[in-house]
Amino acid sequence: MAAACAMTAALALLPLAHATPDTGRPAAVREPASLAAAPATPWVLSDTCADPEASLRPSGVDGAAIARIKAAGKLVAGVDQNSFRWGYRNQTAEGGLDGFDIDLVKAIAKDILGDENAVIYRAIPTSQRVPALQEGRVDIVVRTMTINCKRLEDVAFSTAYFEAGQQVLVPKGSPITGYDSSLKDKRICFAAGSTAQAALTSQSYGSVPVTVANQLDCLVRLQLGEVDGIVTDNALAAGQAAQDPSVRLVGSPFTREFYGVAMNKDASDLVRRVNKVLENYRAGGSGSPWMNSYRKHLEPVLPGVAAPPAPKYRDG
Known part of the structure; x- marks a missing residue:
């Protein structure tokens, strides 16, 4: 069954995986009411400059x-x-x-x-x-x-x-309710070098980190049951939920980015x-x-x- 699931996920994502030709110079969900929704548990990257935007x-x-x-x-x-x-x-x-x-x-x-x-x-x-x-x-x-x-x-x-804003993406029916204590002991996936990594490094809520190179790899792992949830930009997550209607965003965005x-x-x-x-x-x-x-x-x-x-x- 696991092999069958893996094959299904691979086939579903195959059109996105082709290499881009390189020539020339070398080297959804509709559940969130708003991107600006007030976070239940605010988290702010420890910025050291004024007005980074x-x-x-x-x-x-x-x-x-x-x-x-x-x-x-x-x-x-x-x-x-x-x-x-x-x-x-x-x-x-x-x-x-x-x-x-x-x-x-x-x-x-x-x-x-x-x-x-x-x-x-x-x-x-x-x-x-x-x-x-x-x-x-x-x-x-x-x-x-x-x-x-x-x-x-x-x-x-x-x-x-x-x-x-950062938000949590999980399978429908998951006990995870957002960026909160419901993440305890859950395997949470994020991309290396992302804002999600900074957030979970600062406040993990007892979750087990799973790091990948590309954010879409988290969706594949979620489909295969290798992780319990994903933390990522809700703008990206909405597109992933559109690809896979078995997942949904939970909680509120906990950053404004x-x-x-x-x-x-x-x-x-x-x-x-x-x-x-x-x-x-x-x-x-x-x-x-x-x-x-x-x-x-x-x-x-x-x-x-x-x-x-x-x-x-x-x-x-």
Whole structure:
């Protein structure tokens, strides 16, 4: 029976597992009332900076990073290919990759290079998002990456493009009720380098940690009965629940987090350019590119989002 379950899970997720062609430069649930729901047990990452979501002011002026991308003729983007509705393999989509994050990558490429398809997509695991930027393997990472002070020590971020929160995903009928004492002695899965890992390291509630490289691996383990629950962004979890109706989100979001486009710390001109793209991407109210992408990809699994987060800027 276990072998049969494993085969079923593998087949169900197979379309998401194909490798992304790499050429060019080297190296749901509808249960949560709101993403901003008040957490039952607040947990806050011990940030050491003020206003981590504040980024550089937008500009269209080219600098060294933009010049390098234009000379190469391609934008190299680190993305996910396993997160349903965000960045995933969709055989009906041009180029095979689809999702909310992929739409944003295309908008950035269109602005810089004049062609939304002038992109080399590199699928990177959660734990490799920062190293990929530091080592120059990618120009940007658009991969549901939460902006926080710790990460700002290593990379630069754009202004926020989506708001989410950590929540618990479990099989229907599970005794787990949320991020609380019901996690005691339960095997809880999370991705290495994620906000979930930081939360559970700080307050585990007696749970048994299970770490994976990619967040989707947690869903496979949950399907196989190898873990009892998952802690992850509820925005991601809603897509996973849409893939597997036998799971559901429980409790309330216990963090308030913002996704940003990550870039190398030395690429200030690229940060400003991406912020310019985001200004245009948000503009237009209900008819903005942001809202159009949300309605296409996320509204079916994550309803009730009325607008993108407002940008914050810092001096300089």
